[in-house]
Amino acid sequence: MTEEDDSDEHEVRNASRARDLETVVAEIRDRVDPDDDERDRLREVADRLMDRAETAATELCDGADVLQVGSTARNTWISGDRDIDVFVRFPPELDRETLEEHGLEVGHATLPEGHEEYAEHPYVKGEVEGFDVDVVPCFRLESATEIRSAVDRTPFHTRYLQTRLDEDLAAAVRVTKQFLKGIGVYGSDLRTQGFSGYLTELLVCEYGGFRPLLEAAADWHPPVELDPEDHGQARETASPSRDEEVNDVDLPFDDPLVVIDPTDPERNVAAVCSSENVARFQHYAREFLESPHTDFFDPSEPEPLTEADLSAHLERRGTTPVAVRFDAPDLVEDQLYPQLRKSLAGITQGLDDRGFDVFRATTIADETAVVFAELAVAERPAVERHEGPPIHVRGHADGFYVAYADDPDAYGPFIEDDRYVTEREREFTTAREFLESDRLFDVGLGAHVETALEDGYEVLIDDEVAALLDEFGAELAAYFEPRP
Structure with missing residues (x-):
């Protein structure tokens, strides 16, 4: 075969993949694009809630106003999503305590059956005709750099994107969100450490669509820095977080993906994204471009491990599993998971320091919480x-x-x-001796995790870890049958 024949065959394969990709994207769009009835229904409910909130807010405070934010305001929501976010903006001269009081009063007037929740400050959450509604107070500011709490940024984000997202880009955002959900990296919560909706929208705008974003991501070489509004030197006002010893202190962020917030040059929108999830996005971008298929858009949960499956894995691997199980602290996930990860790092370091050589480890939580590790060395000399x-x-x-x-x-x-x-x-010859001793509390632990351990915990070794299967069978399946 000649070089020209090779080139022709390559072009044919590329054209075929492009057609397959377009077919898949069209199928996903049919699935994720809200139809006219769904849009009209959301609009009717949202308008009614906005009117109710505005009436309550303006009666309480001159200069207050109301706006809808989030994906439903930006036309990037996926069919079936039922979220309506109503932000009540109060004048900046209002003190924080009064803002919170007024915000809750407006929230309850808008959602009479709602309940109070707390992020940086309290807000009201409820359900109206199948829609999940948040009524959130914030300050009405001239610039996102003046924010007093994180929620103050949100109106700026909505305004910025509303002027940049046409229907084609909004559709590309919906497809991209579904792709990120399918591969398990969508969500900026501290459990997921993935891509937020706002970040997804910025990336699609930056690259001009779903396919161009995947093609770019497939070739990323982290750290990747994107600056949609070309803030340039303004970034240098951010506090450097890199390591002087590797001569990179001139960069203000040390994250694998840096997307400078167009509305606030001192903020990295992608700061929560873990290096694993950035790499995971790259992996599946390459996989999808090579072989487009709708399966990439479908989240999949592994089948829970059976006791026989677990025994087979342990026998094959020849490692020693250990687990510390305790009652999960009563915290929201964004507070719980950083503490669990800190405790995981502390406990595994404690095991390593004593020669038990942690092979791999993870932490999981539901009603109980678990620090789980496999040891390459189960017992040490005296x-x-x-x-x-x-x-x-x-x-x-x-x-x-x-x-x-x-x-x-x-x-x-x-x-x-x-x-x-x-x-x-030697102080401890087995991992159990260390984990059941008071020296466990000498390692770095999250504050609430340490309190939970003080209240009592159990150590499971070898076949004893089968006791975790009832609660964490799916999580252990993901651990022992990992995928990218």
């Missing part, structure tokens, strides 16, 4: 090696020698190469 400083470092070397010379339980000190070495009794 003694451990402890190296002192080189003998020519006289002061430190003398101190080391004196500390162990008269210890009847230590072997040595003796000299190996140029330093003193002693072999002393």
Whole structure:
């Protein structure tokens, strides 16, 4: 086959993939685009709620106004989504306490059957004719750089995107959101650490559509920095967060994906995205472009592991599973998961420091919470090696020698190469001994996790971890049968 034949065949394959991609995207659009009836129904309910909120707000406070925000305001909501976000803006001269009081009063007037929830400040949440409605107070400001709480940014985001999203781009956003949901990376909550709706909209605008975004992401080399409004030097007002030792302190953000907020140059919209989820998006962008299929848009939960499945995995892997299980702290997920991850890091470091060599680990939560790890080493000798400083470092070397010379339980000190070495009794010879000891509380733990552990916990080793299957069978399946 000639080089020209190879080129022709390559072009044919590319054209075929392009047709397949267009067919898949058209099918997904049919699924995710709201129809006229759905749009009309949402508009009717939203207008009624807005009128109710505006009446209550203006009676309470001169200068208050109301606007709809979020995906339903920007025409990027997916068919079946039932969220209506009503923001009540109050003049900036109002104090925070009064804003909260007025906000709740307007919320209850708008949603008589609603209940109060709390983010940075309280708001009212309820359901109206099948729609989930939030009524949220904020300050009416001239610039997003003047914000007093995170919600103050949201009206600026809505205004910015409403002027940039035409129907084609809005449709591309809906397809992109469904793709991100399908591969498990949609959501800016601290459990998911993925792509928010606002970030998704900015990326689609930046690249001009769903396919161009995937083609760009497939070739990203993190850290990737995007600056939709070309703030340029304004970014340098952000506090540098990079590491001086690797000579990159000139960049203000140390995240794998940096998208400078068009309305606030000191904020990275993608800051919550974990490096794993940025990489996961890249992986599936390449997979989809190579072989377009609707399966990429369908979230899939693994079948829960059976006890036989778990035993087979453990036998095949030859590792030692350990789990610390305790009652999950009564926290919202955005508070719980950072504490669980901190505790996971602390406990695994504690295991590593004692020679048990954590192979892989995770943390999961529902009614109970679990720090789960596989160990490459289950049991250590009764003694451990402890190296002192080189003998020519006289002061430190003398101190080391004196500390162990008269210890009847230590072997040595003796000299190996140029330093003193002693072999002393090991504090813990098994992971269970460490995990069941008070030394567990010496590692870095989340504050509420530490309190929960103080109230009581259990340690599960080897086959005992099967006790987790009833509550966490699907999560353990995801752990033992991982996919990108």
